[in-house]
Amino acid sequence: MSQFPATSTSQTFRDRLAATAGEVEAILEELLSDDIRGGEIARPERLTAAMRHAVLAGGKRLRPCLVVEVARIFGVETKAALRAASGIELLHCYSLVHDDLPAMDDDDLRRGRPTVHKAYDEATAxxxxxxxxxxxxxxxxxxxxxxxxxxxxxxxxxxxRAAGLGGMVGGQMLDLAAEGRYGEAALDLEQVRRLQAMKTGALLAFSAEAGAILGRAEPRQREALKRFGTALGAAFQVADDILDREATAESLGKRTGKDRDRGKATLVDLLGLDAARAECRRLVEEAHRSLQDFGPEADILRDAARFAAERRV
Incomplete structure (x- = not known):
């Protein structure tokens, strides 16, 4: 059962998300071509092919969409925001490749296709x-x-900062520890929230902040948009935990139930499914409150928060 009514995310948002995904895909294809760029000596064919396998496999492209839509609020044209958006998406894709490695989450499927270490090999990944x-x-x-x-x-x-020691990479370290690899005790609610804010939330929050940076936003505006991205990121992760519990591997295109199999606590475990859905709703409301000074120009961002919480894949 979805946490929100099926009509809560507007078609306008879905159209804009799809449009951004298409434009970003075209830029990523160009960036990952075999053509040698200035300052490069060579592009090994196997490496570029494996990079394309990792990046050009579809996906929601939510992070680029956040960059573009926040920048749009400040009058930045889509074309001007797409390169930064594509850079952030490349970093997100790197994190997925490494998360899938046998030493990390050990996943064989990503978006319905073999993960990079399965399609190629671990060293290449x-x-x-x-x-x-x-x-x-x-x-x-x-x-x-x-x-x-x-x-x-x-x-x-x-x-x-979003991707490194105090953000995504640090969150992955906490995630490994949460499996009991290093003898730590099971995480409590606040520790799980911190882990998720780092591993998943930090890059989503920066995606929104990046649009504000491109738009030359005032400090208070930039901070408000970062808060929006933080709440959206938290909702995204709770929704992910719910999907890991309820969805099938076929519908998600990746293995499900792995956190429970490894004994790793999630918000679903600590709160229960109904309370986790309520937490998703609360986080969407928090994201919306962060946008209260931006008026109707931020309606697409409000829909993005709903989308993060109500998605089924």
Whole structure:
């Protein structure tokens, strides 16, 4: 059962999400071509093929959509925001490749296709992740992403913090510990929330903040949009936990029930399904409150928060 009515996410949002996904896909295809760029010596064919396997496999492209839609509020044209959005998506894809590795989550399927270490091999998958991560920062630092070097530096700094020790990578470390690998006790509610805010939420929050950076938002506006992204990210992860419990592997395109199999606590375990659905609703309301000063121009973002919570894949 969905947490929200089936009509709660507007068709306008779904159309914009699909449009952004298509535009980002085209940029990613160009970035991951075999063509050698300035400053490069060569592009190993196997590596670029494996990178394309990791990145060009579909997906919601929610993070790029957040970048584009926040930037739009401040009058930034879609085309001007798409390179930064694509860089953030590359970093997200790197995290999925490494999360799927045998030493991490050990998954064989991603979006209904073999994971990179299954389609190629483990060493190639590690290098794919490394290459996608560095390419992400290259794109954000490129003058073609924004003519202002201060804006580019701010984007690079923000992505590094969201993705690194105190963000996504740190969250993955906590996630491994939550499985009991290192002898730690089971996590309590607040510890699970912190883990999820780092592993999943930090990059989603930065996606919204990145749009504000591109839009030259005032500090209070940027902070409000970061709060929006944080609440959306938390709702996204709770919805993911619910799907892991209720959905089939066929519908999700990946293995389900793995957290429970490993004895790892989630909010569903700690709260129960009904309370987890209520938590999703609360987080969507929190995301909406963060947008109260932006008026109807932020309606697409309000729909994005609903989408994060009500998605079925």
């Amino acid at each position: 590690i290098l794919v992740g490394d290459a996608l991560q560095t390419l992400a920062f290259e794109i954000l630092a490129d003058p073609r992403t924004d003519p202002d070097p201060e804006i580019r530096a701010t984007l690079v700094l923000g992505l590094a």
